[in-house]
Amino acid sequence: MVSGVKRKHGVQLLGMIVLMFVFFGLMFYMFGGGDSFKLIHVEGNIHVFDNGNGIRQFKFSKNGDRQSEIKIGDVEHVPLxxxxxxxxxxxxxxxxxxxxxxxxxxxxxxxxxxxxxxxxxxxxxxxxxxxxxxxxxxxxxxxxxxxxxxxxxxxxxxxxxxxxxxxxxxxxxxxxxxxxxxxxxxxxxxxxxxxxxxxxxxxxxxxxxxxxxxxxxxxxxxxxxxxxxxxxxxxxxxxxxxxxxxxxxxxxxxxxxxxxxxxxxxxxxxxxxxxxxxxxxxxxxxxxxxxxxxx
Incomplete structure (x- = not known):
């Protein structure tokens, strides 16, 4: 009986850990662009993300597709x-x-x-x-x-x-x-x-x-x-x-x-x-x- 309770608590704890990973992963994706990008500006529906290395993405929603991507100081950067x-x-x-x-x-x-x-x-x-x-x-x-x-x-x-x-x-x-x-x-x-x-x-x-x-x-x-x-x-x-x-x-x-x-x-x-x-x-x-x- 005791071992069954322990197994039950263990499963619950594992489930909570999985949910935490999912939650923080989702938050990272939403606010970091999924690739270490951070949301740095919102104006109306325009969302600007930055990866800390001069690359910026422009989207029309937090989780939308890239509408544009630029690299500060390098107009030849055209990844799209x-x-x-x-x-x-x-x-x-x-x-x-x-x-x-x-x-x-x-x-x-x-x-x-x-x-x-x-x-x-x-x-x-x-x-x-x-x-x-x-x-x-x-x-x-x-x-x-x-x-x-x-x-x-x-x-x-x-x-x-x-x-x-x-x-x-x-x-x-x-x-x-x-x-x-x-x-x-x-x-x-x-x-x-x-x-x-x-x-x-x-x-x-x-x-x-x-x-x-x-x-x-x-x-x-x-x-x-x-x-x-x-x-x-x-x-x-x-x-x-x-x-x-x-x-x-x-x-x-x-x-x-x-x-x-x-x-x-x-x-x-x-x-x-x-x-x-x-x-x-x-x-x-x-x-x-x-x-x-x-x-």
């Missing part, structure tokens, strides 16, 4: 696959851009990368939320200057105004919304973006999930003469649209990737990771596993 895919998509440019439009600021990693590599380019950034700009300037590498200008505005309102004013950009990157419904991803929204492109301009679109965005992809096809996409290795895909009359083969894109690697020296291998994986999108079929495309 879709950001690398976006940078690799710059190989579709036929010349160095002098005018750039970014729809959505986020943690500022793309803006700071582009400003470093194209310092003479004027970059317009349209961001809906002032608090996102405040957080980016305080906790990331992002800084405004004469060539990097932020406009606090609804994205569609801003591009409509720019279109009416006859503005053109060599590069447009839309990451203000990456899933539907979104008024920027309608046929009319994409046509405005297409009209804003200079003759050799390139449009980049971050999109989360192919299967549920066939309509959005068709909208892009209707708006741009040429449309490509690349899998980022995560849930994101990057789409590339342009209107100049050139179709790029895999060989063309590998050559451009090699030149980009030599000139810009990104930390990752553009050719191995992306150049051979761009797909020219010529037809979309709803009820099949893959897109029909031509190289």
């Amino acid at each position: 696959a879709y950001i690398r895919a976006t940078i690799a998509s710059l190989t579709f440019l036929t010349k160095r851009p002098t005018s750039i439009l970014l729809v959505g600021l986020g943690g500022g990693s793309i803006a700071t990368y582009l400003h470093k590599h194209f310092p003479s380019a004027h970059i317009d950034i349209v961001e809906m939320h002032q608090r996102m700009l405040d957080v980016a300037e305080q906790y990331s590498n992002f800084r405004r200057n004469d060539n990097v200008v932020v406009h606090i505005s609804d994205g569609l309102d801003y591009v409509e105004r720019q279109s009416r004013a006859g503005k053109h950009y060599d590069l447009i990157y839309q990451d203000g919304c990456s899933s539907a419904p979104c008024n920027l991803m309608t046929v009319d929204g994409f046509k405005i973006m297409s009209k804003l492109l200079s003759p050799e301009g390139v449009y980049l679109q971050n999109l989360i999930g192919l299967r549920r965005h066939f309509g959005v992809i068709r909208n892009m096809q209707e708006a741009f003469r040429e449309l490509y996409y690349v899998e980022s290795g995560s849930v994101n895909q990057v789409f590339i649209g342009y209107n100049y009359n050139v179709s790029l083969s895999t060989s063309d894109l590998v050559t451009r990737g090699e030149m980009f690697q030599l000139q810009e020296k990104p930390y990752f291998n553009v050719v191995n990771e992306f150049s051979t994986h761009f797909k020219r999108l010529t037809n979309v079929m709803i009820n099949v596993d893959n897109y029909i495309y031509q190289e």
